[in-house]
Structure formats: structure tokens, C-alpha cells
Amino acid sequence: MTAPAPTARSYPAERLRAFSQRVFEHFDVPEADAALAAEVLARSDLRGIDSHGVARLRTYHDMLDHGRINPRPQVRILRESASTATVDGDNGLGLVVGPRANRIALDKAAEAGSGWVSVCNTNHYGIAGYYVLEALERGMIGWSMTNTTALVAPLWGAERVLGTNPISIGFPAAEEPDIVIDMATCAAAYGKIEIAKRHGEPVPDGWAIDSHGVETRAPDAMIEGGALLPLGSRREQGGHKGTCLAVMVDVLSCVLSGANWGPFAPPFALRQEIPSRSVGRGIGHFFGALRIDAFIDEDEFRQQIDEYVRTLRATAPAPGTEGPLVPGDPEREAEAIRSRTGIPLVEPVVEDLRAIARATGVAFD
Amino acid sequence: MTAPAPTARSYPAERLRAFSQRVFEHFDVPEADAALAAEVLARSDLRGIDSHGVARLRTYHDMLDHGRINPRPQVRILRESASTATVDGDNGLGLVVGPRANRIALDKAAEAGSGWVSVCNTNHYGIAGYYVLEALERGMIGWSMTNTTALVAPLWGAERVLGTNPISIGFPAAEEPDIVIDMATCAAAYGKIEIAKRHGEPVPDGWAIDSHGVETRAPDAMIEGGALLPLGSRREQGGHKGTCLAVMVDVLSCVLSGANWGPFAPPFALRQEIPSRSVGRGIGHFFGALRIDAFIDEDEFRQQIDEYVRTLRATAPAPGTEGPLVPGDPEREAEAIRSRTGIPLVEPVVEDLRAIARATGVAFD
Numbered sequence: 128m129t130a131p132a133p134t135a136r137s138y139p140a141e142r143l144r145a146f147s148q149r150v151f152e153h154f155d156v157p158e159a160d161a162a163l164a165a166e167v168l169a170r171s172d173l174r175g176i177d178s179h180g181v182a183r184l185r186t187y188h189d190m191l192d193h194g195r196i197n198p199r200p201q202v203r204i205l206r207e208s209a210s211t212a213t214v215d216g217d218n219g220l221g222l223v224v225g226p227r228a229n230r231i232a233l234d235k236a237a238e239a240g241s242g243w244v245s246v247c248n249t250n251h252y253g254i255a256g257y258y259v260l261e262a263l264e265r266g267m268i269g270w271s272m273t274n275t276t277a278l279v280a281p282l283w284g285a286e287r288v289l290g291t292n293p294i295s296i297g298f299p300a301a302e303e304p305d306i307v308i309d310m311a312t313c314a315a316a317y318g319k320i321e322i323a324k325r326h327g328e329p330v331p332d333g334w335a336i337d338s339h340g341v342e343t344r345a346p347d348a349m350i351e352g353g354a355l356l357p358l359g360s361r362r363e364q365g366g367h368k369g370t371c372l373a374v375m376v377d378v379l380s381c382v383l384s385g386a387n388w389g390p391f392a393p394p395f396a397l398r399q400e401i402p403s404r405s406v407g408r409g410i411g412h413f414f415g416a417l418r419i420d421a422f423i424d425e426d427e428f429r430q431q432i433d434e435y436v437r438t439l440r441a442t443a444p445a446p447g448t449e450g451p452l453v454p455g456d457p458e459r460e461a462e463a464i465r466s467r468t469g470i471p472l473v474e475p476v477v478e479d480l481r482a483i484a485r486a487t488g489v490a491f492d
Numbered sequence: 493m494t495a496p497a498p499t500a501r502s503y504p505a506e507r508l509r510a511f512s513q514r515v516f517e518h519f520d521v522p523e524a525d526a527a528l529a530a531e532v533l534a535r536s537d538l539r540g541i542d543s544h545g546v547a548r549l550r551t552y553h554d555m556l557d558h559g560r561i562n563p564r565p566q567v568r569i570l571r572e573s574a575s576t577a578t579v580d581g582d583n584g585l586g587l588v589v590g591p592r593a594n595r596i597a598l599d600k601a602a603e604a605g606s607g608w609v610s611v612c613n614t615n616h617y618g619i620a621g622y623y624v625l626e627a628l629e630r631g632m633i634g635w636s637m638t639n640t641t642a643l644v645a646p647l648w649g650a651e652r653v654l655g656t657n658p659i660s661i662g663f664p665a666a667e668e669p670d671i672v673i674d675m676a677t678c679a680a681a682y683g684k685i686e687i688a689k690r691h692g693e694p695v696p697d698g699w700a701i702d703s704h705g706v707e708t709r710a711p712d713a714m715i716e717g718g719a720l721l722p723l724g725s726r727r728e729q730g731g732h733k734g735t736c737l738a739v740m741v742d743v744l745s746c747v748l749s750g751a752n753w754g755p756f757a758p759p760f761a762l763r764q765e766i767p768s769r770s771v772g773r774g775i776g777h778f779f780g781a782l783r784i785d786a787f788i789d790e791d792e793f794r795q796q797i798d799e800y801v802r803t804l805r806a807t808a809p810a811p812g813t814e815g816p817l818v819p820g821d822p823e824r825e826a827e828a829i830r831s832r833t834g835i836p837l838v839e840p841v842v843e844d845l846r847a848i849a850r851a852t853g854v855a856f857d
Contacts, residue, residue, distance in 0.1 A: 208605025208786040210575035240573025241608050245787050281816035284807040288816075298743050306743070308736040314729050331728040340810035358723060358730045363696040364679050365723045371673040371819045378663050378671070382796045383787045389803055406799065421573040422610050422748045431747045434771065438754055442649040445705035451646035454736045
């Protein structure tokens with residue numbers, strides 16, 4: 128999630144979705160795939176994760192325009208068992224490869240109780256949470272992970288070796304909202320460093336190191352050759368644990384599928400440096416699904432999740448707070464508001480969209 | 493892991509293992525189960541995780557002595573599918589129920605590509621990493637999680653709602669050491685607070701809150717009605733992410749199996765308070781296994797893990813450090829040393845073992 132920034136104006140989510148779809152179609156992405164990709168971006172905007180919505184369309188546009196992403200991938204299963212599969216994304220949009228691979232995991236789970244799919248030769252897949260919401264729609268527990276371009280130093284390291292490698296998992300409730308976890312495994316998102324830079328403000332302790340590996344609060348020192356810190360930040364506060372989580376995501380998404388892991392992940396944006404070596408194909412994702420009634424009565428499970436949510440909400444609040452949130456609360460609140468009032472876009476994003484409109488001939492506004 | 497404390501003397505691991513086995517047998521635990529339970533404790537001592545080895549025998553002894561643990565459980569499968577099972581541990585020792593349930597996950601993975609087992613009606617299962625080492629022995633990726641008695645406040649909470657809920661996962665290498673992750677989802681272990689108290693020292697920032705929910709560095713303030721903080725500690729440093737991880741472990745281990753989750757987990761030690769409500773049976777575990785060749789050629793995977801380990805080790809070190817560790821390094825080093833020199837026990841643990849010897853008639857020293 129990104130903090131507030133000067134807003135130009137708000138746009139209806141559907142209008143942004145339709146624009147994204149037409150832009151993908153302009154680059155020869157088949158209509159159904161373009162609609163799917165646009166839907167993933169729109170869901171991110173609706174859920175308040177501005178950094179992963181239409182604000183990223185410029186990057187997808189550039190990658191397609193330079194022929195770096197295959198608009199018509201032949202997504203195929205390389206290997207499979209009753210409950211697992213390895214998928215080759217044929218260098219397609221992650222926004223298309225991801226949903227297809229996730230569907231394989233869900234279908235396997237429907238048959239075998241669980242389904243696990245590791246994906247290579249793919250690209251940035253949007254918000255990790257999108258895939259988990261798909262599982263929840265089918266009444267299943269869903270998991271989603273991906274590696275990203277390296278931005279994070281492992282604890283005691285002085286350089287970028289690991290991606291921000293998010294983990295998402297969701298548990299369906301009955302009457303209460305579902306529990307939806309969606310978290311990067313670093314202390315804070317790169318987007319927050321950029322926002323601090325724009326505002327000329329220091330970042331909090333524990334977020335970043337400079338190019339010498341020394342902790343810094345200066346946004347520029349991180350951006351220019353420094354690195355983000357893993358969740359936990361320092362040894363004493365558990366920075367080794369955040370490192371472990373990032374490694375876990377990396378191995379499941381990339382080593383298991385044959386994708387590029389760690390510092391060898393290819394860049395997502397044109398301006399980023401291309402790694403010195405390739406150890407696989409594209410980046411990697413990992414999807415999982417568990418059919419609840421393979422373990423326990425589904426109604427019983429959902430009722431216990433209701434109780435779980437109520438128990439978290441009933442926790443005595445720490446001073447100066449309103450008490451713990453349930454994982455997924457902020458995104459759900461954003462979705463409730465934004466589906467009524469539209470998606471607020473900052474001026475640089477609106478300018479990007481206008482530039483895309485000029486380049487592609489797709490009308491924006 | 494616990495920090496050093498005054499050592500009485502060192503004991504050969506095998507001698508402690510044999511003592512534990514005879515103590516379990518004294519309480520009518522069948523010989524094979526007693527040997528297994530003692531092996532799990534011994535492995536913890538060897539790997540340097542002193543808090544989970546023979547130092548816990550006193551608690552197992554007390555629970556068996558008071559009839560709170562069933563020495564001869566009929567562990568049974570409540571429900572299963574090709575790749576999943578729910579297991580009822582019949583209130584047995586977690587050290588016996590855990591290995592049996594884990595074996596079901598491994599056997600399922602051998603057949604269906606993956607295996608996932610959620611366990612209810614069980615007790616403390618030792619170190620999470622033990623189960624992952626079993627998977628690695630069979631050349632598989634292993635996962636292990638468990639809930640524990642509530643000790644951790646969710647972010648913005650002022651009371652104990654969540655367990656320290658560890659996650660362990662292991663990836664097999666070829667020539668390099670395997671990657672073995674084993675981490676609690678709180679910022680620091682409770683044992684470290686106890687050590688600081690013993691030494692009369694404050695704990696680092698970000699570990700604990702007092703009974704009012706205010707962050708504290710005083711060990712007593714945490715111990716007497718306070719709580720541990722989740723990994724990430726505070727909102728700005730990602731404390732909501734540690735909260736999410738603890739919830740994830742709790743739901744997979746307990747809600748999915750029908751065990752007691754969150755604040756309702758039964759206490760492991762006699763002196764601990766019994767929760768006001770029960771929402772299931774016993775505590776819960778969650779085990780998983782992935783067969784590597786269900787995804788990718790096993791040799792290729794192992795060689796990439798070798799490369800991964802070498803890449804982590806080649807990372808430029810942060811000032812004042814020797815560079816990043818590979819997950820599992822500290823435990824592996826401890827095992828190499830302790831298998832030669834024995835297990836160093838602090839005086840209070842030796843006294844506990846002598847008291848057990850007197851109470852059971854099993855010779856100690």
C-alpha cells in the first residue's frame with residue numbers, strides 16, 4: 128500500500144479497467160486475456176494497493192512495446208502429479224499466466240484435496256492477494272507467492288539479493304469477512320521509500336541500508352545502490368526471520384519451477400539493470416489451494432473463522448490504537464469506499480496514462 | 493535458541509536421550525514411542541535449541557504424572573483425501589503424535605506429489621525443525637507448524653492472544669548443506685526474556701509490551717501479564733506482518749483440524765492458567781511435504797539449491813558482520829560441536845533431571 132499523495136482526481140474503476148484492457152489488446156493480447164489482465168489491475172486499485180494497479184500499466188506497456196513480454200503465450204504444464212504441477216508461462220504477462228496457473232491449483236485441489244503449482248518463465252503478476260480471492264470464491268483456502276526483482280538485502284548483507292517476495296493466504300469465513308493475508312517479506316515497501324523521497328522526508332528506522340550496508344533513513348541512500356531490509360530489520364528484532372521468509376518464497380516460486388531466483392530475477396522495468404547471469408527462465412510464482420472439506424466440515428471451519436475474527440476484534444487495544452485489525456481489513460475498507468467513489472490517481476499516474484493513450488491511440492480522457 | 497547461561501557440565505547426547513526414554517517408559521509410554529519422543533528432544537539439544545530439549549523433560553514428566561497427557565494414544569485419521577489428512581492425536585505426547593502425523597504427510601506426498609496433514613488433540617511437539625529434517629531424509633521439501641500457548645499480542649493489542657507459532661521448512665541441497673528454516677513468528681523467544689530476567693538486564697527494543705500494552709524493556713513487565721510482540725514489532729516496521737504469520741499458522745494447525753486456537757490453546761505447563769473456554773481439542777500442528785520430482789528433476793533442484801547457498805554466502809557483508817548466514821547454519825554448527833563435546837546443561841536443568849530421577853527411580857547420575 129502507498130501513503131496518500133497529491134490527487135489529481137478520481138476515476139471509476141470500470142473506466143480504468145476498460146482502458147487497461149484496450150491497451151493490452153492494442154499489443155495483440157487476445158481479448159479474454161486482456162480482460163483478465165485488466166481485471167487483476169483493477170482489483171488492486173479497488174483494494175487500495177495503488178502501487179500494483181493502473182499505476183503499473185506504463186511498465187506493462189513499455190515491456191510489451193519493446194517485445195520483452197509475449198502477448199500470446201502458450202501456457203503449458205511441464206510436469207504434473209495428482210496434486211501438483213509445474214507451469215511454463217511462455218514469457219506471457221504475469222497477469223495472464225498467474226490466473227491460469229492458479230486455476231490449475233484450484234482444479235487439482237477440487238480433485239486431490241490440495242493443489243500446488245510452481246510457475247517459471249513468467250512476469251510480474253499484480254497483487255498476490257488477487258489469486259487468494261479467486262480461491263475464496265471457490266470456498267477454498269488459497270496461497271500465492273512470487274519472487275520479484277532483487278531489492279532486499281538478507282540480514283548482514285550489504286547488497287540487493289532477494290526480492291520483496293510477497294506471501295498471500297486466505298481463509299473463508301461464514302458471516303464475518305474472510306481473513307486475507309497479503310504481505311511482502313521485507314520491512315516496508317519500496318513505494319514507501321519513493322513517497323518519502325518525493326516529500327523530502329526521512330524513512331523510519333529499520334527500513335533500509337545504504338550502498339555500504341549501513342542502516343539509513345535517507346530515501347536517496349537506499350534508492351541509489353542501497354537495499355531494503357527484511358521483515359524484522361535487525362538481528363535482535365528478527366531480521367533473520369524475514370530473510371528466511373524471502374528465501375522460502377524464492378525457492379518455492381523459482382527453484383522448484385526453473386525460474387530465475389534471488390539476484391538473477393530479470394528486471395520488471397526497462398530502466399532497471401539486467402542481471403549478470405541467468406539461472407532459469409523469467410521470474411516465478413507459487414500457488415496453492417486446500418479444499419476445506421478434505422480436512423473438516425466446511426460449515427464448522429467457517430464458523431470457527433467467524434469466532435477467530437471476533438476474538439481478534441475483541442482484543443484489549445494498545446494505548447492510542449483501536450485494537451488489532453483482522454488481516455484484510457484495510458483492503459476491504461478501501462474496496463467498499465472506492466467501488467463507490469472511484470480510484471484516486473496522483474498526477475504522475477494520470478500523465479502516464481495520457482502518454483499511453485497518445486502512443487497507442489486508445490482514448491483515455 | 494537460548495543465549496549462554498552458567499553451565500554445570502556437559503552430558504553426552506546419547507546418555508540424555510536414553511534417560512528421557514526411560515522416563516517416558518516409566519509413565520507407561522510404549523518402548524518405540526518413548527524412543528521416538530526421546531529422539532526428538534535429543535535432536536533439539538544437539539542442534540543447540542536448549543529450550544526445547546531435555547530442559548523440557550520436567551514439563552512432560554509433570555503432565556504425564558498428573559494424567560494430563562495420554563501415554564498410549566490411538567492416533568487416527570479423521571478424514572482424508574489423496575493429498576491431505578486430518579489426524580486426531582488422542583491427547584498423546586506431541587513428540588509421538590507429531591512424527592506419526594508427519595509420516596502420513598510424507599507418505600501422501602510419495603503417492604500424490606504433495607501431502608498435508610492438520611492435527612488436533614495433541615500437545616507440545618518439540619522443535620518444528622525436527623519434522624522437516626525427516627522430510628529431507630526422504631529427499632522431500634518438508635513443512636511444519638504448530639500453535640502454542642498464547643504469549644504474543646497481535647499488533648495494536650494489549651494482551652496475549654496468539655502463540656509463538658513457529659514455521660519450519662527445508663529444501664534439500666546436493667553438496668552444500670540443506671536450507672533449513674525454523675523460526676517463531678514473534679520478534680524474540682520467551683526464553684530470551686527469562687534469560688534477561690535471570691541476568692537482571694533489559695531486553696532489546698521491540699520484543700515486549702507490559703500489561704497495559706505499552707512497549708517495555710523490563711523482563712518482569714512482560715512476564716507478569718505483558719506479552720511478546722509479533723515479528724516486525726511495530727506498525728512502521730511491519731508488526732502487522734508478524735501478526736498475519738501467527739494467524740496463518742494458527743488457522744492451518746487448529747481451525748483446519750478442530751484444535752484450540754489463539755487464546756484458547758491449553759497450557760503446556762502445570763503452573764499456567766487454563767483458558768476460560770475451549771473451542772476444540774488440544775493444540776494443533778500442520779505438516780506438509782512436496783515431492784521434488786513432481787515439479788522438476790531432483791538433481792537439477794539440488795544443484796540450484798547449492799548455487800543458492802553459495803550466492804547467499806557470497807553476498808557483500810554489512811559492516812561488522814561476516815555476511816549473511818544460510819538458514820540452518822547455527823543449528824548445523826551446534827550439532828557438529830555438540831555431537832563431539834556433549835550437551836551443556838545449566839544447573840537448574842540438571843537439578844530438574846535429578847528430581848525426575850528421584851521421582852521415577854530412573855538413574856540419572
